[in-house]
Amino acid sequence: SVTFRSYMLLNEQYAYLQHLGQAYPDIVTVSSIGRSHEGRDILLIKISSSGSNTYLSKPAILIDAGIHCREWIAPPVALYTIHQLVENSSNAALYQNVDWYIIPNLNPDGYEYTTTVNRLWRKNRRHTVGAPCVGTDLNRNFGYCWMCGGASSNSCSETYAGPEPFSEPESQAVRNWLLSVGLLLDIKLYLSFHSFGEYILYPWSYQQTLTDNADVLHQLGVRAAEAIEANSDIGSHYEVNSSAIGLYIASGVTSDWMKGSHGVNLSYIFELPNGDAPFWFMIPARQILPVVRETFAGIRAMFEYIEETF
Ligand code: 0X9
Ligand code: ZN
Secondary structure, eight states: OOOSSSOOOHHHHHHHHHHHHHHOTTTEEEEEEEEOTTSOEEEEEEEOTTTTOSTTOOEEEEEEEOSSTTOTTHHHHHHHHHHHHHHOGGGGGGGTSOEEEEESOSOHHHHHHHHHTOTTOOSOSOOOTTOSSOOOOGGGOSSSSTTSSSOBSOTTSTTBOOSSTTOSHHHHHHHHHHHTGGGGSEEEEEEEEEESSSEEEESOSSOSSOOTTHHHHHHHHHHHHHHHHHTOSSOOOOEEEEHHHHTOOOOSOHHHHHHHTTOOSEEEEEEEOOOSTTOTTOOOGGGHHHHHHHHHHHHHHHHHHHHHHO
16 A cells, blocks of 8 residues: 555555554554644554553654655655554564654644645744744754754744744644653654755754764764665765754754753654755655665664664
């Protein structure tokens, strides 16, 4: 039912998740962590040999994609990871000692908008009361050092941080999940999928000063980059660095919040490959499969490290 040869509509992505929940009830649990501004569910899939039981939780890996809705290559990476874990029985060992929590599309209103109105929309679709323009950059709206730089207070900006931290239903859904179910978990690794440019970025985003565990973050990032490159049919080459040094300063991003507010020490943003200029966010459908395959090799390399270490 999924080929990764074309981009899926939101309802196709969601139908696939629901199908897996029904077909593999012992290992797959699909739930909604909340609703978007326009009322769409934000779906989370758990893949675990303990099924839906949260009290038997093992070390966890948390993945999201699609927070920036125009970055269309990101949800397929999450969906391919899900597909490989659940439907390729040779990967069953990957969820024996680790529980996977994956949100394949964190900005469903925005994704719908990119498919129907404006392919290059980045933000969510909520209109801040009294503001001239629509949409908040959800990756500036998280509450660790919010508005500390590289974020805008102008609603018309692509990096508008929102009126306050967690002002948006989509970021609230992630926070509410993390402060409820998430508190019972031991999240070892957080990965957030974006495009573009082929970067593996670790905190901090808000400042160039490195974290206490930057050495480990860098080493594991390099391990993933090497696995991706070794499995690449399209010549991918990743740069591994702190977000603020490798790319630019940005605050209110998910990965800083996961590490800074929740102690998820291994916290990364992946910037996946792009299409040819000027179609940066529009990587052709025929490249979905090579990208998702090679990226899964990187995710697997990180998983192996998690399993070795804990
Ligand atoms: O700006 C962002 O939110 C991310 N890049 S994107 O082109 N996908 O929008 C990067 C966030 C990582 N943090 C920093 N680069 N500081
Ligand atoms: Zn992005």
